[in-house]
């Protein structure tokens with residue numbers, strides 16, 4: 001099963017390497033990974049999308065927790081959450097397809113961020129399903145290039161993922 | 173007053189209570205090396221950086237203190253990797269100072285530059301590159317704290333040469349608080365109660381204990397609980413000494429070369445109480461058939477060890493000493509539940525005693541000198557009171573089987589990584605920690621050559637370490653596998669060795685040769701008394717095998733016996 005995991009980590013050099021090392025060294029897979037500074041500049045948030053059965057996931061969560069620089073590990077699958085990613089595509093455009101590209105982009109509330117005589121560059125964000133739908137429609141028109149961010153996520157409602165005061169890691 | 177980075181290191185070591193470091197110099201250490209001139213910290217200069225780490229490791233295993241080594245950049249640092257990985261696998265607290273090229277040169281492929289923090293990341297508990305001398309004291313404080321707390325392990329601190337020369341105000345922090353690192357020591361009370369309820373209903377309980385009992389100093393509590401509730405105990409290789417080896421409730425080691433009684437007890441048990449052990453594949457055999465009838469309670473300070481290889485019923489994250497203390501309290505308070513305890517398990521204990529009697533550890537005695545016999549004699553002559561280190565191979569398993577370990581921290585062996593070349597430098601560390609104790613490395617003719625250069629170290633510091641080389645003319649352990657599973661094709665495993673007596677003498681140590689059973693006691697006694705670094709080259713049966721043996725991938729009950 002697929003899981004989206006949030007990590008709060010110390011905003012220091014080498015932390016990303018530790019996390020990446022852990023995944024490669026133990027044969028866990030990473031489908032996507034996003035990392036940037038959080039509201040508190042001493043802390044970075046990493047969002048990792050990974051896959052594995054329950055036993056593997058349990059190990060992933062515990063092993064991440066064990067890293068000294070990791071402050072908090074949360075599995076979004078245990079709660080309601082929203083997630084988004086962004087994709088930018090460069091699409092071949094000519095007189096025959098221009099209309100259609102614009103129409104699809106509009107339906108998906110994408111944005112044209114660059115134009116040339118033979119191409120459109122489109123930015124679109126949303127959850128995985130939406131991006132999939134968009135790409136399925138646009139693919140036959142000729143995608144020249146595609147880049148994609150990983151997923152970022154947040155719990156729904158009042159709930160936030162923060163370091164607790166006197167936060168204790170690793171309890172069972 | 174300001175101090176240099178080098179002076180800060182020395183002051184910090186003193187503040188941590190460090191008495192000894194194991195070290196080797198190089199260009200990048202020289203500021204620090206110089207600062208050691210005329211300090212009262214003991215400095216043991218080894219002959220290879222791998223040995224510096226193994227020696228610090230042996231020092232730590234023997235004494236329970238954090239072991240410290242200090243090496244130079246580049247090749248000095250990369251030479252430590254096997255030592256660090258060995259300590260990491262066995263959860264031994266070490267702080268390794270590696271030196272680094274000047275900060276301005278880092279990343280430039282400078283002379284003797286190696287990204288040692290990167291190289292060791294997967295085999296350290298944590299690591300630091302100190303880029304600013306202002307952070308040095310704080311970093312050292314954290315390094316020692318991380319190394320010795322929670323599940324212990326090696327921590328590497330990499331110090332660029334300019335940092336050791338730069339000045340900073342020095343004040344050693346008296347507290348550490350790492351917000352992202354707060355190990356759990358006390359087990360969850362509800363879980364402990366549940367565990368005790370299972371124990372009170374078990375008819376065939378077994379305590380399966382590992383290195384966690386040794387590192388948390390819980391041997392006394394373990395014995396107390398085992399005796400109080402009459403629960404038989406088996407140890408992992410790392411757990412040996414956790415209960416006196418001559419205790420009636422002791423089953424011997426379990427696993428691939430475990431005793432018949434231990435492996436059968438696991439197989440027929442209805443409740444396994446695992447403490448500070450991690451269900452390593454050498455201990456469990458085929459995991460699907462491990463303890464098929466048992467519920468499992470697992471106490472460990474490291475949550476990642478729990479339900480990693482074997483799904484457990486009652487996980488308890490906590491320090492084994494702490495949890496055992498709570499368990500004893502409950503056993504003492506809840507008279508009702510445990511009133512019938514001894515009666516309830518008596519049939520089980522009887523059954524185990526029959527196994528012990530019918531299938532003891534044994535070997536075929538023939539005219540040829542047997543390695544097992546030599547170890548039995550070492551045990552007898554030292555009354556089980558020596559500190560034993562081992563290399564890796566058959567001799568290591570025989571040491572585990574035929575030496576009766578009476579106390580924790582008397583069996584120092586590379587369990588997790590299985591590092592040949594560990595035992596001799598580890599013995600150096602143990603001897604430095606306990607100058608008056610008899611320290612014996614039980615070695616093979618293959619392994620001893622992996623760090624034989626340390627003869628120079630033991631001679632220089634007159635460390636009276638004894639190395640008993642059980643010389644079978646083979647890399648015996650892989651040879652055994654070739655005998656059993658590759659139709660005796662001894663490819664790569666037949667090695668010739670030098671004359672170890674002459675080698676020892678060339679270094680200025682004492683060498684004895686031992687070839688016949690009748691001379692064993694005489695030579696060993698003399699060697700143990702001579703107060704000098706000593707090699708004893710013992711010619712033993714070349715094709716002896718370690719039994720019992722559970723073939724790789726088989727279940728524990730499928731043992732090959734003598």
Ligand SMILES: Cc1ncc(C[n+]2csc(CCOP(=O)(O)OP(=O)(O)O)c2C)c(N)n1
Pocket residue numbers: 563564565566567568590591592593615616617618619620642644646647648649650
């Ligand atoms: C550094 C290292 N290399 C290789 C091995 C694989 N190995 C395990 S035991 C062994 C043979 C050990 O031979 P020896 O020290 O003579 O001991 P014996 O088994 O003969 O008692 C080897 C090569 C190892 N454990 N460690």
